[in-house]
Amino acid sequence: MDSGGGEQLSLAAVRDQLIREEDSIVFALIERAKRPRNTPAYSAAAGGGSLAEFFVREAQVLHAKAGHYQKPEDVPFFSQDLPPPVFPTKGHPKVLHPFASSVCVNDAIWKMYFNELLPLFTADGDDGNYAETVALDFACLQALSRRIHCGKYVAEVKFGDAPQDYSPPIRAKDTNALMNLLTFTAVEEKVKKRVEKKARIFGQIVTLEDSAGKQDGDACDSHCKVDPKVLSKLYDMWVMPLTKDVEVEYLLRRLD
Numbered sequence: 001m002d003s004g005g006g007e008q009l010s011l012a013a014v015r016d017q018l019i020r021e022e023d024s025i026v027f028a029l030i031e032r033a034k035r036p037r038n039t040p041a042y043s044a045a046a047g048g049g050s051l052a053e054f055f056v057r058e059a060q061v062l063h064a065k066a067g068h069y070q071k072p073e074d075v076p077f078f079s080q081d082l083p084p085p086v087f088p089t090k091g092h093p094k095v096l097h098p099f100a101s102s103v104c105v106n107d108a109i110w111k112m113y114f115n116e117l118l119p120l121f122t123a124d125g126d127d128g129n130y131a132e133t134v135a136l137d138f139a140c141l142q143a144l145s146r147r148i149h150c151g152k153y154v155a156e157v158k159f160g161d162a163p164q165d166y167s168p169p170i171r172a173k174d175t176n177a178l179m180n181l182l183t184f185t186a187v188e189e190k191v192k193k194r195v196e197k198k199a200r201i202f203g204q205i206v207t208l209e210d211s212a213g214k215q216d217g218d219a220c221d222s223h224c225k226v227d228p229k230v231l232s233k234l235y236d237m238w239v240m241p242l243t244k245d246v247e248v249e250y251l252l253r254r255l256d
């Protein structure tokens, strides 16, 4: 999350960032949907892990050397023994509590992506393009993880705006009360509608032929590259709940 010159974050600015992250998630899913499920990419090889796990581990080493994973929202899936950046990196303004760097829900994102989400938006089948497939999975995982871990900034802004409301449940370690405080059902409904609409618009087949009076966004859902309803379900069942878990985990340590 870029807070420009390090100025105070606002809830509106953080929500704008979450809206921008939606584009990355929708496009990453559209790209992955080009390939069928390709399950051999996820089966454990003789030596241990799957091709998908191998790819993510190795790709993250390269990313770490290039300077990735320095920001609190950029959290690696396999953090052990990641190398330091080879080139100098520009520092980012420290707007979060130092504990932010240890808030991580990537294990849950990994399980959700492979066990629940992939079967919802990829066709059954095996075209043998496993290397391309796992590279596309990596893009999906990174986009999801980044969006969900932006919850750290949402939590910081909410705490900063109303410390008097958040401090008592933080001290009491009352996770239910924190969850209620930070939940805005009307905002969640809008988010679900927007990501569904984005999938409908971004996933259209674009041609130069006369579209018989159709407007952008009219594309029939069965012709979309990813079923728009999968996006609203993804956000409803996993993205927003996991973002809220990140928010609660961050808040619980905010007064340490």
Ligand SMILES: O=C(O)C(=O)C[C@]1(C(=O)O)C=C[C@@H](O)C=C1
Binding pocket: 015, 018, 154, 182, 183, 184, 185, 187, 188, 191, 239, 240, 241, 243, 244, 247
């Ligand atoms: O916008 C917020 O206030 C958030 O906390 C983010 C978010 C989301 O994940 O989109 C999560 C919880 C709220 O109920 C609404 C939206």
